[in-house]
Amino acid sequence: MNNILIDGEWRPALDPAGSFRAVDPADGTELSDLYPISGFSDIEEALRAAHRDVPELAETRPEVLAEFLEGFAAGIEARTEELVETAHLETALPQEPRLRSVELPRTTFQLRQAAAAARDRSWCRATIDTKVDIRSKYGPLGGPVAVFGPNNFPFAYNSAAGTDSASAIAAGNPVIAKAHPGHPGTTRIFAEIAHNIGARCGLPPATFQMVFHLEPESGYKFVAHPFLGASTFTGSRPAGLRLKEAADRAGKPIYIETSSVNPIFILPGALAERRDKIADEIFNSCTVGAGQFCTKPGLIMLIQDRDGNGEAFFEALRQSFERTPAAILVARSVLDGIRIALEMMTKAGAEIVAGGHAVEARGFRHENTLLRVSGDVFLKNPKELQQEAFGPVSLCVFARDPLQMLDIASALEGNLTGSVYGHTAGHDDEIYEKIAAILRFKVGRFLNDKVPTGVTVSASMVHGGPYPAAGHPGFTAVGFPAAMLRFAALHGYDHVRHNRLPPELQDKNPTGKMWRLIDGEWTRRDV
C-alpha cells in the first residue's frame, strides 16, 4: 500500500478506511498499485501540522515561495516522461499533444506565473493611507487550504500541482492535497517532487501534504475543521454541494467549481455569413478532450429561421458528431453521468439526433452525442435541460424567434462562460444587445465569436461565475495573481509600529518594483 505525505514524511495511512486501485480507462482493468483511503486521523494530523507551520510560512520571504514553485515546475519537467506515461495509463488522455505538449507545459507555466506573482508581491494590493496611518493588504488565511482536484485534468488542475495548489502556496498558505482517485499515481509523483523541493528550499514540513482518498464523511469534517483556512473542490455538483454545505455551516470559505453548460448563442447574421466555419469551431469545442472540459459548450442556441441557415448549421454539426469516432473517457463515472443526463434530457423532451450510446468495446467510450429541442420545450423544463452532461454531449435549442431566445437566456442558471456569435458587420446588433444585457450577469467570462474551451492563463482571465457555476461570483480560479485572492484574508494594520509592519506595508517599497496604492495612487515609489 502506498504511503501518504504528512508533515514532511511519507508514511502509511494511520487508520485507513479501505484501499483502492486506479483503473485504466482504455480497458477497464485495475492497475497494480494499491492506495489507502485515509481515515480522519490522517487528516487531523495533517491539519495539526499545518496549523503549527502557519506562522512560520507566513513569515517566509516570498522569494523562497517563488523558488519552491519554480523548483516544482523544473522538477515536473525533469520527470515529464514518467508523468505523461502514468497520467496516460490512469486517464487514457492522449500523450500527444494533450498530456506532453499542452497540459504539462500549462502546468509548469502556471507554477511559474504563481512564482512570479509571489516574487512581485503586487498581488497583495498593499494600501497605505499616510494621513491616518492605516495600512492594509491581503495576507495568508491563517490555516491550510484543502484542495480536492477533478478527474479531467491530471496535471493542470491536479490537487498537488495545479492552479489551486499553486495559488494557495504563492499566497503563503500550507496546502493539503486530496488526490483524485482517478489518477493517484500521477498525484504521487507531483507530491514527491513538491516534497523534495520543499525540503531543499527549507520550507516548514507541513507546507505541502497529500492524501490519496477519503470517505465522504471525512471530507465534510475536513472542510469544516477549525484549523482549516479554506477549501476548493472541482468535480460533480452533488459532491460539491455537500462539501459546500458542511463548510458554509462552519463559516469556512469554500470555492466550488461543479458544473457549467457554457451557452453559445448563434445569431442569424452570423449563420448567414459563416455557417460552416462556426459549425466546425463548435464541433471541435464540444468534443476536444472527449468533451471533458468544464468549459465545453453544452447548450447551443439557434433561431428557427426561414432561410434554413439554422437547420443547415445544425445538420453540419450533426454530421460531424456522427462521423467522429468515440474517444476514451477518463473514468466509468463519466459514462454513468452521461447515461443519467441523457435520460433526464430526453425525458424532458430533447431528441437525440447523433450518438446516444456507450460504445460496446474495451474501455470507457461514449458516442459523440448531439440532441435538439425546441425553445418551447426548453422553456417548459429549463432546469432539466441545462444539467451538465460531462463528456461529448451537447444540446441545440431552436428558439421560435429572437424574443424567445431572450426568454431562454433569462432561464439560464449561472455559468462559467457564455458566448454570442454575431454578423461581423453588425447586422445582429439589435438582438445582440438584448442578449448581452441578460447573459452578462449569468456568466463569469463573456465571449464574442469564440468558443469557450481553451482557458488562457492571464491576469485578466475570469474562470468563475455566479452560482452554481462557482460558489462566489467575485473570484477566478485561473489567472495570476487574481486566483490567489481566493486564499487571502484582508489584513488591516491600524497604528502598528513601523518596524512591526510586514515589509509590503513599510514605507520603503520592499522590492522597489511592487505596486502599492498609496493615498489613492497606484505607485512603485516609497512612502
Next chain:
Amino acid sequence: MNNILIDGEWRPALDPAGSFRAVDPADGTELSDLYPISGFSDIEEALRAAHRDVPELAETRPEVLAEFLEGFAAGIEARTEELVETAHLETALPQEPRLRSVELPRTTFQLRQAAAAARDRSWCRATIDTKVDIRSKYGPLGGPVAVFGPNNFPFAYNSAAGTDSASAIAAGNPVIAKAHPGHPGTTRIFAEIAHNIGARCGLPPATFQMVFHLEPESGYKFVAHPFLGASTFTGSRPAGLRLKEAADRAGKPIYIETSSVNPIFILPGALAERRDKIADEIFNSCTVGAGQFCTKPGLIMLIQDRDGNGEAFFEALRQSFERTPAAILVARSVLDGIRIALEMMTKAGAEIVAGGHAVEARGFRHENTLLRVSGDVFLKNPKELQQEAFGPVSLCVFARDPLQMLDIASALEGNLTGSVYGHTAGHDDEIYEKIAAILRFKVGRFLNDKVPTGVTVSASMVHGGPYPAAGHPGFTAVGFPAAMLRFAALHGYDHVRHNRLPPELQDKNPTGKMWRLIDGEWTRRDV
C-alpha cells in the same frame, strides 16, 4: 399605517403580517407612528421591480450614480434637525455630539466617498491584457442587494443611508433596504430623501426600495431568492446565522457582521510605563455609546504580575466603570442580551466586580459592568467567556504568565479587531511577536497601542475579519472603494468587440484619470 417604498411608489403594504410601533428607549413608551410588518408579497414585488431595472442601472453612467449619492448626502444635511430629533426619540442616543456632530457627518461623508469612488471608476480594477485581448473588471451583481441594518447606528449603518447601501449603489446595484424596527421613522426620512433624489437623477424606479419590517421566514426567502444579488446583515449572531444558512443554501452571497469581542492585550511593559493612561483609554472605549459598538473591547487580557501593575490597572478600570452613571440603551433587547450574557459568563466562572444590574428607572439602562476571570478558568470555558455582551460590559482575563496569554490568544475566535499595548521602547517585544503571530490571523484590523472604537472611513480600513466576526475574511464593510467589492461580480470579456466593451475596458481611458492594470502595470494611460 405608514407606506412602504416599492418600485418608485409609496404605497401600503399589500398583505401585512402585522404592525409595530417604535419605542422611546428613554421611557419605554411606544411612539405614535404605526408601521407595517410586510408579508412576502411586498418583497416579491420589490425583487421583481429591481430585477427588471438591473440592466438599465448597470448601463447608467457612474456620474449619475455619483450625483444620486451626493444628492442623498445634501438631502440629509437639509433635513438634519428632523433626522436628529427622530433618531434621538427612537434610539435615545445623544443629539450632541453623537447624532448631529459625529454620526450624521460620518454618514454624509460615506455617501460622498462612495460617490467619488463611483465617479473615479478605479474601484472596478479594470484589467487589460492586450496580447490576448482578454479584459476583466468588477461589475454589478445582476440582482439587488438586500440590506438589513443594525439597531446601534441609526445613521451611519442605516439600511437606507449607511455604508452598505452606499457601497451597493455605487457599484451599480439596486438596493432593497429593510429598516431596523428600532428606528423606522429615521429610516423613512432617509428613504424619502433617496426616493426624491433618485427621481430627480432619472434613476430607474426600483434603484432604491424600502420596507419597514419582515417576519423571519420572509427574511430567509428574501436572502435566497433567485432574483437577489447579495445581502448584508448587521445584528445579533443567531439571527445572522439563520439568514446565512438560508443564503448559503441558495448560493447567494451574504455578508454578516454579527459579533466581536475585540480583544485587547496589555503587556507588562506598557502597564509599567503608562498604566493610568491606558486604563482611561480603555474605559472610554468600553463605554462610549453605552458600549453599543461592534468594535467595543469586550475582552481585556492582562498578566498577573508581581509588581502589582495588572491589579492596579484593573482597579483603576473598575473604579471608572463603577462611578460612571448608566446611559440609556437603544432597545430593551440590549438589556435582555446583557442579562443573558452575564448569566452565561458568571456561570462559566467570571466574577462581576462593577455594575451587573439593570437600572430600575425609566428607560432601558444598565450599569456599566466589569467582570474578571483567571486565565485558567477562561481556558476551561473559552466559548462561553468570549460571547459578545453587546452594551457596556467588558471582561478582564488575568493570565498566569506570558505563556498562558499565548494560549488565551490561541483560544480566541475570529474578531473584527485585536489590539496589543506594549512598552514604547520595546521592552515587551519578545511576547509581542508571539502574540501578534497568533492574533494576526484571528482579526481583520490589528492595532498597536490603540483602542478599536472609532472606525476611520479610509481606503485602507478593514472592518471585517474571520468567521464568526464576518462571513468571509477577504472583505471590508467600511472604507471606499474596497467595501464596494462585496457587491461586485468579476466580469471577464474574452474577444468581445471593442465597441461593445464597457467604457472602463475600452482602449481609451474613459475619464483620463481612472487607474487600470494594463499588461501588468497600473496606469492612467490609454491602451
